[in-house]
Amino acid sequence: MNDPLTVIDRLRRTTDSIVGEADLRDRLAAGRPLRIKYGVDLTAPDLHLGHAVNLWMMRQLQDLGHQVVFLLGDLTTRVGDPTGRSDTRPVLTPAAIAANASSFLDQVSLVLRTDPSVFEVRRNSEWYDGMPIADLLGLLGQVTQAQLMSRDMFRARVEAGREIAVHELIYPVLQGYDSFAMRSDLTIVGSDQLFNEQLGRHFQQRLGMPPQVVITTTITPGLDGRAKQSKSLNNYIGLTDSPRDKFGKLMSIPDHLVEPYARVYTELPLDTVAALASSADTGGPAARDAKLRLAAAVVTRYHGAGAARSELQSFQQTFTHRTQPTDIPTVVLDHPVTTVLDLLAAIRPTETRSQLRRLITQGAVTINNTRITDPTTPVDPVELTVRSGPRTWHRIHPSADGTGVPTNG
């Protein structure tokens, strides 16, 4: 189980490349717990299934006794990572950085174990805040301008005639030095971070430490089939999404994503993955069933088998059999309502009234299975089952003291 080849083999499933594979084998064989660098920029985190791929790999290693060092880049966030940016990035306030750090921890703990024996939290301000200028210059003396400019992104900016602020140029240096300061053995990152982490290897070697191993992971496409999941494209499944949302989003992916998603986002045996892929190819109900398996597997991983079973059931009730789901949330009205529009506004407070009005006039709303298309239709808020849109159900209860019941004309 703890055999290096077996461990690496398991990681291989979601690995794109390994820098220093022989080192990794040796260090695993040595039996000492490895220090795994998980460095993050403290911008507002919204971790999705793609990020979780890396986290699960770390989790596997934690289960074998290795240590994840969660490195909060509080100092470097003030600098601003130029990765993927064609423009200079704005800086964050300390308060925002603190809030992001705590949100990060919450999300990360959905996958990683956080007991101190396998999890350690550090901040890079620990070593940068007190660093004398002389030391910083010494550090900068270890890197050449040509090394930094070999970064395609920097070159592209120069060619486009855009500016590169000097602090941005230095960012990779700081991120690299982090690896030395925290004695990283291994880091598991997206391929976009390869450059910075290789600089980490460089510093470790220069400073007399064995270089960290760098594993880059497989990038999976977004829900819409585009290159990757991202918040700005709104094509991702968030770690904090409800089981319902995770299940639903997986059911709506394009057929050709069944294979990569099953391979990378689940631990289903690879022959099962292959079977699902061919079902997805077949189309029709077989494709649907393959997605059901995929969705159930993912929901199980994050929320347990019980949640997966009930989501599966709920899905089939709602979409396959077109009946009401059994687990409709109950809403108790705390103020009187007289029209359908008021009722919807009460149960979906985040939508604008204009949007709700549209839902009604476009036929998306039913009350007790009767379609209502006039927003001004009066309602009796007794026991009602309201559906607004394809997947939004509410069961209405009037408030206990009766204020939910209007004078019924």
Next chain:
RNA sequence: GGCGGGUUGCCCGAGUGGCCAAAGGGAGCAGACUGUAAAUCUGUCGGCUUAUGCCUACGCAGGUUCGAACCCUGCACCCGCCA
């Protein structure tokens, strides 16, 4: 340093004084179809107590006008060309 062009709604993009909450496309949302797939069709797509109504909006600030996204002035940012 000189000259020219640009900045429009979530994104792209048309619009050069009233008919503009602003063409068209994309995304989104809803309906039909269906496997919560793809494709297709239809509608919708700033907000507001339900509106032949009001408010907000066309980079920012001010001005001209009965009336400005459209004209003028200043500012900011972007993009070309020349040196």
